[in-house]
Amino acid sequence: MEFSRRNFIKFFAGGLGGTLLTPLPWKLIDDIAIWTQNWSWVPVPGKGKFSHVNTVCTLCPGACGIQVRKVGSRAVKIEGRSDYPVNHGAVCPLGMAGLQVLYNEGIRWKAPMKRMGPRGSQEWKEISWDEAIDTLAARIKGFRDKGNPEKLAAVDGNQSRSTMALLIKRLLNSIGSPNYLRMPREEDTHSMVNFLMQGFDSPLTFDLENADFILSFGCGLLDGWGSSGRMLNVWRRWATNDRQHKTHIVQVDPRASNTASKADLWLAPSPGTEAALALGMAHVIIKEKLYSKEFIDNHSFGFSDWFDEKGLEHKGFSGIVLGKYSPENVENITGIKSRVIIEVARKFASANAPIALAGRGKGTFPGSLYEFMSVHALNALKGRVNNKGGTLITDDVPLAPWADVVYDSVANNGLTKERIDRAGTLRYPFTRTLIHKFAEVINGSHSSPVDTLLLCSANPAYTMPDNQSFIKALKKIPFIVSFSPFMDESSMMADLILPDHSHLEKMVDIVRPTGIQYPLYALSRPVVKPLYRTRHTGDVIISLAKRIGGSIASSFQWANFEEAIKERVSGLYDAGENKVSWEDVKKNGYWYTPRHFFGKRSDIFKTASKKFEFFSTKIELAIKTYSKGLRPGKPSGLEGKSFDDALLNLGISAKGDEVYMPHYEEIKSGGDKNEYPLLLLPIEFINLATGWIGNPPFLNKTLFDYQLTKDDLFVEVNPKTASRYGLTEGAKAILKSPKGELSVRIHHFDGAMPDVIFIPFGLGHTAYDRYLKGKGVNPNEIIDPIEDPLSGQPVWWNTRVKLIKI
Known part of the structure; x- marks a missing residue:
């Protein structure tokens, strides 16, 4: 199927014109105005001096520059920064709605909390920060003193190159656990491609x-x-x-x-x-x-x-x-x-x-x-x-390295243990983290190999494909600690809440934002003082390390998180022509060098051949090594059954040299095609948050009635497909996969491919407040992820489903 732009415009012009000639858009604007003015928590600024604060939005890894308008001490408006090199004044709907992330008290933890009842009961007791940190430190010391530091694991959603991510990983390394896991992103796949074809691990x-x-x-x-x-x-x-x-x-x-x-x-x-x-x-x-x-x-x-x-x-x-x-x-x-x-x-x-x-x-x-x-x-x-x-190939930001981690014998022994998720093993040689395998291993174990799990800027109980499997794994883990500032799904399963500040209350950094073609360091700064008794997770990590003591405390020489960031930023002071001071970076919110040497070939390939590799020597070495590992003593070349076994285990159907090159692999789908004749494809909208942060209420009202009506989520179905099932516009149906079923409504959309069901990500929360909880359904509940050949990452766009008319 293909459409030129001209034909596409002709195709939709009638519908668009009809919409504009009806009262619909104007009624929608009026509804939003009335609806938003009647919320009990709508911020009403008092009298005060007008001011503007420049900072960086960190609600996603894009790192757009924003300017926050304040009346007195209260933030009242967010706009894009025209002087910021990434976005030049533009800002997305989520960034503009950031004040609701800050001021919506119905979604935020206000102090450290300790769970008192069974998981999911929402029975909490407010405790002091000293008690909270001491509780976690004692827990970690307990299993570490028994020689089991690998029983600690962390799931981190911070940008991989950020100071927060490095700090959390450093904590696990110093304790002796290899089980630092990251939430998967498209950027991970781009990094693997760069590594396999050009030799750069970025x-x-x-x-x-x-x-x-x-x-x-x-x-x-x-x-x-x-x-x-x-x-x-x-x-x-x-x-x-x-x-x-x-x-x-x-x-x-x-x-x-x-x-x-x-x-x-x-x-x-x-x-x-x-x-x-x-x-x-x-x-x-x-x-x-x-x-x-x-x-x-x-x-x-x-x-x-x-x-x-x-x-x-x-x-x-x-x-x-x-x-x-x-x-x-x-x-x-x-x-x-x-x-x-x-x-x-x-x-x-x-x-x-x-x-x-x-x-x-x-x-x-x-x-x-x-x-x-x-x-x-x-x-x-x-x-x-x-x-x-x-x-x-973008140059690295010239940040100063920290001193090496101090390891004792317990840490050294723990770090020799295999990761729970098997990432980096012979089976998954190029993948740094496989969080779905983490859940799979725990669910397949008699007792959880993880004693304590740290959740940092991540909500895997909601965002992971087949999230019910992850929730099942969480239930088996004895002790869970959430650092989330929000009352999200994963936090509700925690035993201890150590709430972080909101994004406008703290300093964090983003290093080389996603896809940006030049070295850029972005630094946010607090716009307002913390509203509640929350604490910067970076400060908590440093305090925790000092409470545990020994070599772990020695690895965290800073008094607070700002000192840790400042030490890294010192590398920028004399970097290139764009020399800056710490105060410059804090004030401007960024450092960058836009110059690039186009056409240079001498050092842009770090492969074995020193060239761009259509034939990846790294894939060849990895598969042959894995093949040899399957059958010790057997040849690891193309001959022998061990090589065929390796390809079968890796999910690769190609043969011969094609295995090591770009090629088409038909991804197996979850579910039998005869029983589940349709394909489920989740989709994302710019005005619907799909990550670990819930959608702000303002953005819910920007959704059309054919996307969300009251609590009902609509799926997009081609009219011809819908007619086969007798499903009219707005009809209710059950969307069923081998993993479960969801109650949805039908929206006829000519732009949807026949026999494919398109369902939005971002709704169906079981936590947060009344403006988000129970609105729509979560596609992750019925996604049946299949492992991508070679990488092992979960394929989330190939689940087979069927529609059942209600």
């Missing part, structure tokens, strides 16, 4: 501002992907360029998303076949010799057939693509016409600065590794690696 970044052809495979560029403020500005730049310099946008998406509706061309392949589509375009580029000969000949490895040092011949990427991924074959896989594949491939290849992007929605969840590699291969074919308007 996420890919994108010079979108200078690109003239955008080929987006699922990225919700206008739906919250990356840094939302940046993307809104970039899109405006693309749209306002004159015809000669116009940026052409192609959106690959099975649904007519906001991004797809505004693109020049929308392609709707069958979900999960994006890798085949990318390789079909690669076929055209290779066959017609439209690739960059200079880059391929001088800076790539594995493009053509080659012989290794043993004299064995290997098939090259070009030969495999030409043999398997003709436009005609890809049409049968994806449903996209071969002529369209050829046309888009030629336009991409003929552009001056094209870029191909891989992703899904906002980038909240990880992607498929081979799919992302296939998309990135298009960039390599055109030499769009470290070129203006292409993908870039």
Whole structure:
């Protein structure tokens, strides 16, 4: 299925015009005004001096600069900062609604709390901070003194390069636990692609501002992907360029998303076949010799057939693509016409600065590794690696390192133990964290291998695919500590609450925000004094380490979190031409160096071949090592059953050299196709929070009545699919998968692919306050995640379902 921008506009113009001619939008505005003015907790500022405070929004990893208007000591308005390099004044709906995150007392913990009744009973007792920290310190000392430091685990949702993330990981390392887990994100997959194809263990970044052809495979560029403020500005730049310099946008998406509706061309392949589509375009580029000969000949490895040092011949990427991924074959896989594949491939290849992007929605969840590699291969074919308007290797922010962790014998012994989630083992060699495996191992154990779990800026009981399995695991863990400032689902299962400040009450940093193509350090600062008896989690971690004592205390030499951040920032004082002081960084909220040496090739590849690898030598080594580990003493090469066993265990269906290269893997779906004939695809909106922070009430009222009515969530269904089930517009139905069922209502949407059910993420909370609890349903309750081949990350977009009319 494909629509040009012109046909798409024609298709929807009638509906849009009819909407504007009805009282609907104007009534909606009036309803919002009346509804919001009658909340009991609406902040009414008293008299006072007007002031503005510049800071950075940390509600997502995008790190947009914001300006907070204050009346006296009260914050009353949030706007984007025009002088901030990331977003230049733009800000997303969640960022604008940040005051509700601060002032909505119905969702916030106000002091340390100790659970008194059974889990879920919401029977709490307020305690002092000293008692709270002493309780946790004694618990950790108890199992550590018995030689079991690995019984401590942490789930962290802070940005991976932030000082908070490093501090939490440092705590676990000093104690001796390898079980530091991170909430998965799309950025993790980009990091693996960069590592396997270019040798850098960091996420890919994108010079979108200078690109003239955008080929987006699922990225919700206008739906919250990356840094939302940046993307809104970039899109405006693309749209306002004159015809000669116009940026052409192609959106690959099975649904007519906001991004797809505004693109020049929308392609709707069958979900999960994006890798085949990318390789079909690669076929055209290779066959017609439209690739960059200079880059391929001088800076790539594995493009053509080659012989290794043993004299064995290997098939090259070009030969495999030409043999398997003709436009005609890809049409049968994806449903996209071969002529369209050829046309888009030629336009991409003929552009001056094209870029191909891989992703899904906002980038909240990880992607498929081979799919992302296939998309990135298009960039390599055109030499769009470290070129203006292409993908870039961004220099690290020159932050000063901390002193090494001090380890005692208990810590050294604990860190030799295997991680509970198996990440980094021979089976999952490239994955740093597998939180779904963490739950699986605990659920499969007679007793929990984890005694104490720390939850930091994360709400896995709500956000994890198949969240019911994670909740089951939480129930088996003896002691859970939540640092969340919010009364979220995971906090409600905790034994101890050590509430953090809200984002406008504290100092935190974000290092190199998602997708930003230059080194940038963002630092937020407190806008208002803490409203309640909360405490910065960084300060609590430092205090906890000192209470535990010994080598752990020696690893935390700072008096407070600000000292820890300040020590890192000292590396910026003499960095490059942009020298700054600590006071400069605190005042401005950022440090950055926008200069980049485009076209430089000498040090942008750290692979074994020192080139861009179509044939990944790291994948080859990992699979052969794993193969040898399966059958000790057996050969680890291509011969022998052990290699086939390895591929089977890894979920890889490809054979031979294709295993080590970008290729299409058909992802198995959860559920039998005959019993569950439909496919479930969760979607994300820019005005609906889908992470660990609940949606602010203001944003609930921006949802249309065909998305949420009272407590009923609507799913988008193609009218032809709905008619087969006798489901009219607004009809109630049961949406059922092998994991469970949800009660939903039906919205007919011509932009939905037939036989695919599109359901929004972000609602269906069982916690928070009356404005969020019980509103809609949570798709994670029925998602049946399948492991992505090789990476092992959960595939959350391929669950089979059925609709049952009520």
